[in-house]
Amino acid sequence: MPDSRQILALPVVLLLLVGAILPLTILVVISFWSVDFDAFELVPGFGLASWREILGNPTYPYLIGKAVLTGGVTTSLTALAGYPLALSLLRLPKRWKSVALVVLLTPLYTGEIVRIYAWRLVLGTDGLVNSLLMGLHLVDAPLKFLLFSPFTTALALFYDELPFMTLALWIALERLDMRLVEAARDLGARPLPAFIRVTLPLTSTGLCAGALAVFALSAGDMQTPNFLGGPSGATALASIDNFFGTAFDWPTASALALTLLLTLIVAAALLAAGILRLGGRPARVAR
Amino acid sequence: MTHREPAHVLLSARGLTKSYGGPPVVDRVDFDLGERAFTTLLGPSGCGKTTILRLIGGFERPSAGRILLDGRPIDADPPERRPVNTVFQSYALFPHMNVFDNVAFSLTLRSGTGDIAAKVARALDAVHMGEFTNRFPNELSGGQQQRVAVARAMVAEPRLLLLDEPLSALDRKMRAHLQVELKDLQRRLGIAFVYVTHDQEEAFALSDIIMVMNAGRIVQAGAPQEIYRRPASTFVADFIGGASLVSGHILSATADRAIIRTALGTFEAPARPAFTQGEPAVLVLRPESLAPGRVGEAVPATVRHVTYAGQDFTVEAEAHGVVLRFAAQEAPEPGATVPLAVLGHKAFVTAA
Structure with missing residues (x-):
């Protein structure tokens, strides 16, 4: 007899089907079609021209590799900054924690374009940072690399994604029994070894959640590199946008x-697997 | 205890105080811990005993006062630099490491620790856990986890082992069993133990010295027999051993004896401190200071409650408005009046 509870899975199955599998299938099908540029029409069929272009032209593997690199760098930076930040949030008195949470998430309310223009004001040739450095006579000419460079993209993405990483680590740290860290110190571990051998493995699921979110958001970001990266701002996403739009390809x-x-799925899976390995061998279920 | 050599002082506290903004949790405490001594901090929950342990371990910084090890102040030293290890109340075993890795933890942090595997094996054998090296903490019973925690702490070869209510989460039989093991282990290792508990039976079973704490202060320190027989205050008398306390005043006193008049009558008993005539005082009556059924100077007492306690009955009776607890071989009927003799030489007079 079929289990009547199986029907409860129906919404999820439908969502997956309509929301993910169907659009992906359409993409797969279209990728084998061709375009009649005279008539501006898609011609159904089975050709490998588009795949030859993507895999044969070194531009696209380069752009895809750049997306992976951007995701990896942003993830690493946010993790490095997120742990100290989350550890300090952990020590706040209870009533200040909700305030800290709101402050932490404030940048997310402003919207990406607003933040991008704010960065331009801060990092531009006449921007806040350069004016300050010039005013203090620390530099003679405005620093050019501050804006429209890979540095700018990395900085802006780091700033944008830091709340997600911090939030994930904070939740994981709140669930960590601090006596375990005390025990590590008690047994002779200085703060950094205690962190590496106890705190990090025991918060690896939180780190994994944060890393997956940050990786997806930063590797899949188009606006920030586009508007802040200058000549280095080309992304695979911008190319896709161009092909679908102007190029009608x-x-x-x-x-x-x-x-x-x-590629991003494989990279994210490897990233997740690597982080979860930090947690050590999973304990077998108790008898 | 007599075979013990005169102990060198290992660790001392001087004016040790800890407060978190409010009233002090630990309040101007002084003590000396001897090398190789088993010392117990005994007191009700919230009396500051665990805080003292955390101060010694280095997890808290004193608000005032000092801790000295071999006469050298160690207050600025972080936990990892103190030759002290802790067995935590919850054991705090690393859940992501198996038993071997837990015990080896301190050895892997230092260089020149020799054969780690051999040391771990020896430590685990000492607590009868040699066959569990590959198990994870969540695959062990409470008693087994406790043993691993002890092995993990002692493999670091501390000068002083701190134990924070290590047996409180275990059932009675396991507790009694592990008490014997711990005491045995302490003798074999020959290192000082500081043990925190609120269980006076446990304190009596294990300790060379008991320090009774109340409201952040050490109210009495001494050998278990001393604490039991000569409680320094009504708090100690009440906390230790279910005493009946009868207030009265001193008729006459010498350096260590006093005659006290109470609602139950006038008794002569050992006393401390030296009392003066007319001073209010309290007569401490242990179950063994009361003998039911004796004729002579017996007090008539009305039976209120009878509890079966195995080898005998614990009886709670009332005489002249005073509640008295004693042991009886046969259970009297509640409501019945029984004659009860007060044995002055088995009682004690302490300050009111």
Whole structure:
């Protein structure tokens, strides 16, 4: 007899089907089509031209690799900054924690474009940082690398994604029994070894959650590199946008989108597996 | 205890105080811990005994006062630099490491620790856990976890082992069993133990010295027999051993004896401190200071409650408005009046 509870899984199955599997299938199908540029029409069929373009032209693997690198760098930076930040939030008195939570999430309320223009004001040639440095006579000419460089992209993405990482680590640390850290210190571990051998493994699930969120958000970000990266701001996403829009080359757009997606999924899976390994061998279930 | 050599002072506290803004949790405490001594901090919950342990361990900084090890102040030393290890109340075993890695933890942090595997094996054998090296903490019973925690702490070869109510989460039989093991282990290792508990039976079973604490202060320190027989205050008398306290005043006194008049009558008993005539005082009556059924100077007492306690009955009776607890071989009927003799030489007079 079929279990009547199985019907409860129906909404999830439908959501997956309509929201993920169906659109992906459409992408796969279109990636094998071609375009009649004279008639401006998509021609159904089975050709490998778009796939040859994406995998053969070194530009696209480069852009995809850059997305992975951007995600990896942002994830590492936010993790390095997120732990000290989350550990200090942990020590706040209870009533200050809700205040800290609101402050932590404030940048997220402002919207990406607003933040991007704010960065321009801060980092531009006549911006806050350069004016300050010039005023203090620390530099003679405005620092050019501050804006429209890979540095700017990395900084802005780090700033944008830090709340997600901090939040995930904070929750994980709140659940960590601090006596375990005390025990490590008691047994002779200085603060850093105690962190590496006890705090880090026991918060690895939180780190993993934060890392996956930050990786996806930063590797998949188009606006920040586009508006702040200057000449270095080209992204696979911008290419996809261009192919789907102006170029009217949906098959190539589909092939690029699928390749990017698959690469990011594999990278994220490797990242997650690596982080979870920090947690050591999972304990077998108690008898 | 007599075979014990005169102990060198290992650790001392002088004016040790800890407060978190409010009234002090530990209030101007002084003590000396001898090398190789088993010292117990005994007191009700919230009396500051665990805070003292945390101060010694280095997890808290004193608000005032000092802790000296071999005469050297160690207050600025973080936990990892103190030759002191702790067995935590919750054991605090690392859940992501198996038993071997837990015990080896302190050895892997230092260089030149020799054969780690051999040392871990020896420590685990000492607590009868040699066959569990590959188990994870969540696969062990409470008693087994406790043993691993002890092995993990002692493998670091501390000068002083701190134990924070290590047996409180275990059932009675396991507790009694592990008490014997701990005491045995302490003798074999020959290192000082500081043990925190609120269980006076446990304190009596284990300790060379008991320090009774109340409201952040050490109210009496001494050998278990001393604490039991000559409680320094009504708090100690009440906390230790279910005494009946009868207030009265001193008729006459010498250096260590006093005659006290109470509602139950006038008794002569050992006393401390030296009392003066007319001073208010309290007569401490242990169950063994009361003998039911004796004729002579017996007080008539009305039986209120009878509790079966195994080898005998614990009886709670009332005489002249005073509640008295004593042991009886046969259970009297509640409401009945029984004659009760007060044995002055087995009682004690302490300050009111």
